[in-house]
Amino acid sequence: MVWTPLHAYLHTLLRQHPYLPPRSRLLLGFSGGQDSLCLLQLLRDLQPKWHWDLAIAHCDHRWPPDSHLNAQHVAQLAQTWQITLHSFLAPKRLKGEAEGRTWRYQVMSDLAQQQGYTHLVTAHTASDRAETLLYNLVRGSGMDGLQALLWQRKLTDIVTLVRPLLATTRAQTQTFCQELNLPIWNDSMNQDYHYRRNRLRLDVLPYLREHFNPQVDRAIAQTAELLQADVEYLEKQAQKLFIAALNPENVRQIDRQKLAEAPLSLQRRTLRLFLNPIPGLNYTKIEQVLQLLYGNHRDRTESLGGGWSAEVFHRWIQLIQ
Numbered sequence: 001m002v003w004t005p006l007h008a009y010l011h012t013l014l015r016q017h018p019y020l021p022p023r024s025r026l027l028l029g030f031s032g033g034q035d036s037l038c039l040l041q042l043l044r045d046l047q048p049k050w051h052w053d054l055a056i057a058h059c060d061h062r063w064p065p066d067s068h069l070n071a072q073h074v075a076q077l078a079q080t081w082q083i084t085l086h087s088f089l090a091p092k093r094l095k096g097e098a099e100g101r102t103w104r105y106q107v108m109s110d111l112a113q114q115q116g117y118t119h120l121v122t123a124h125t126a127s128d129r130a131e132t133l134l135y136n137l138v139r140g141s142g143m144d145g146l147q148a149l150l151w152q153r154k155l156t157d158i159v160t161l162v163r164p165l166l167a168t169t170r171a172q173t174q175t176f177c178q179e180l181n182l183p184i185w186n187d188s189m190n191q192d193y194h195y196r197r198n199r200l201r202l203d204v205l206p207y208l209r210e211h212f213n214p215q216v217d218r219a220i221a222q223t224a225e226l227l228q229a230d231v232e233y234l235e236k237q238a239q240k241l242f243i244a245a246l247n248p249e250n251v252r253q254i255d256r257q258k259l260a261e262a263p264l265s266l267q268r269r270t271l272r273l274f275l276n277p278i279p280g281l282n283y284t285k286i287e288q289v290l291q292l293l294y295g296n297h298r299d300r301t302e303s304l305g306g307g308w309s310a311e312v313f314h315r316w317i318q319l320i321q
């Protein structure tokens with residue numbers, strides 16, 4: 001086995017954080033592309049030290065048109081490398097990225113749950129994180145969207161999603177695959193400009209790397225990391241305030257005075273929790289309700305959607321339908 005800097009990276013990461021504890025049952029989401037191939041090689045190489053039970057899952061979205069060849073490539077590799085493979089074929093052709101992703105996570109998470117895999121692992125990198133942050137930034141997302149891709153997240157009571165390559169760049173996984181001569185599957189969709197994310201990957205990030213910061217993937221990923229901790233803290237505080245301010249006798253009423261005493265950032269977050277029943281909740285709707293904090297009895301917002309509006313009722317803001 002060749003011990004590379006990425007082997008050292010992963011081994012050290014897992015010793016510092018119990019993302020993939022010894023003897024866990026791992027299911028790796030495997031596209032056959034450079035990132036998941038790199039991670040598969042790393043996990044296989046570290047397996048003797050960590051005693052994992054390792055399998056891969058491949059999802060054929062029936063798109064692009066040669067996706068069946070991708071599935072065949074993965075099946076061949078699994079056979080050569082003697083790895084358990086679970087294959088899924090989409091019930092219909094899945095086109096959009098979001099649709100594909102939702103289906104993929106659903107089937108892999110169900111499989112993990114049914115077959116006792118404790119961890120669903122994906123090969124997202126710092127470059128994916130940078131792309132996601134930029135993508136959400138230009139759409140006007142708040143901090144929560146900018147924290148972009150968490151290291152781990154509970155999917156069910158049993159299954160945790162883990163992304164151990166989040167501090168690695170795509171350039172590193174590419175070098176790794178090239179040096180070890182691994183058979184990368186090149187997904188033709190990655191060059192397709194219909195997908196706006198690809199423009200970020202193919203045009204925007206290379207431009208930023210050349211003219212602003214050669215390490216821009218890492219820099220933006222680090223921003224996401226910092227934001228993640230801030231969001232986690234603020235969300236906990238908002239939960240506390242929400243519980244304290246909610247009328248125990250009527251969950252559609254929240255105490256204006258208690259909210260007004262809190263910083264603006266917590267006011268917004270707490271109102272978001274309060275306004276949870278409203279479909280398509282967005283910044284503008286939250287701002288409308290925020291105005292009621294300082295309003296008079298019976299002041300009311302316009303319709304917030306789904307037949308809901310909010311009004312001042314003595315010391316409360318109340319949601320009415």
Ligand SMILES: Nc1ncnc2c1ncn2[C@@H]1O[C@H](COP(=O)(O)OP(=O)(O)OP(=O)(O)O)[C@@H](O)[C@H]1O
Nearest residue numbers: 029030031032033034035036057058059122123124
């Ligand atoms: N068809 C698939 N089947 C199973 N898992 C997948 C599939 N496509 C992606 N994944 C998982 O989701 C992760 C992120 O997917 P994304 O589409 O952003 O990257 P990708 O370019 O496909 O990554 P890779 O370089 O591994 O191909 C991948 O690293 C992989 O772990």
